[in-house]
Amino acid sequence: MAYKQISRKEALSLEGYKHACHVMLYGDTDAKLFGRIPLKHVVLMQMRFDGLLGFPGGLVNPSKESLECGLSRELSEELGMALAVSPENYFSSCLSHSAPKVVAHFFTKKMTEAELWEVEKAAVSAAPDHGHEVMGMVRVPLFSMKSDSGLPSFLSHSFISNSRSQLLSALQILGLVSQEDVEAAVRKADSIRKTRPQ
Numbered sequence: 001m002a003y004k005q006i007s008r009k010e011a012l013s014l015e016g017y018k019h020a021c022h023v024m025l026y027g028d029t030d031a032k033l034f035g036r037i038p039l040k041h042v043v044l045m046q047m048r049f050d051g052l053l054g055f056p057g058g059l060v061n062p063s064k065e066s067l068e069c070g071l072s073r074e075l076s077e078e079l080g081m082a083l084a085v086s087p088e089n090y091f092s093s094c095l096s097h098s099a100p101k102v103v104a105h106f107f108t109k110k111m112t113e114a115e116l117w118e119v120e121k122a123a124v125s126a127a128p129d130h131g132h133e134v135m136g137m138v139r140v141p142l143f144s145m146k147s148d149s150g151l152p153s154f155l156s157h158s159f160i161s162n163s164r165s166q167l168l169s170a171l172q173i174l175g176l177v178s179q180e181d182v183e184a185a186v187r188k189a190d191s192i193r194k195t196r197p198q
């Protein structure tokens with residue numbers, strides 16, 4: 001499904017729209033899968049209460065607070081720790097088709113592997129929403145194996161709203177996965193979905 005990208009200024013001038021803000025936390029890693037396949041990057045998403053994958057964040061009221069302040073407030077509830085988000089972290093704004101009159105603002109924030117590890121620990125041990133609205137943080141596998149495990153298999157699962165498109169564009173634009181590898185993973189994910197028993 002295509003989502004219409006609009007500028008932040010245009011998004012903020014829309015009347016009668018709700019504003020959703022979500023963030024992709026990511027960083028580099030030297031870790032190797034099975035001790036030999038370099039993982040290169042860590043990218044965090046979360047399993048929501050409804051069984052869909054998405055990014056941490058939530059609804060923000062821009063007439064009362066900036067997108068960044070509102071997003072930071074939502075993050076303390078979902079991640080159990082203060083995490084500053086600044087305008088430098090702004091990535092995109094899109095009109096959502098699955099949720100009418102919702103504009104989805106997306107941010108990306110690069111962190112060290114140690115900081116990402118602290119986020120994962122706090123999300124389980126200190127976040128008020130853990131076990132209720134958020135069932136846990138997940139690391140997105142960025143590798144693709146011959147068996148289609150890794151990114152193709154991950155992309156074949158169900159995602160909230162436009163979070164799958166947000167993930168795919170961020171992976172490519174931030175240079176975490178090549179455009180060619182993203183496209184191949186999407187094709188394989190589509191064929192996994194078609195052959196999966198319902």
Ligand SMILES: O=c1[nH]cnc2c1ncn2[C@H]1C[C@H](O)[C@@H](COP(=O)(O)OP(=O)(O)O)O1
Pocket residue numbers: 020022053054055056057058059099102104160161162163166
């Ligand atoms: O990761 C996401 N990317 C884009 N849109 C998302 C994402 N997660 C949820 N959403 C949509 C779904 C809803 O239309 C709004 C608000 O959802 P949610 O994060 O559950 O917000 P609240 O906890 O209800 O504030 O964004």
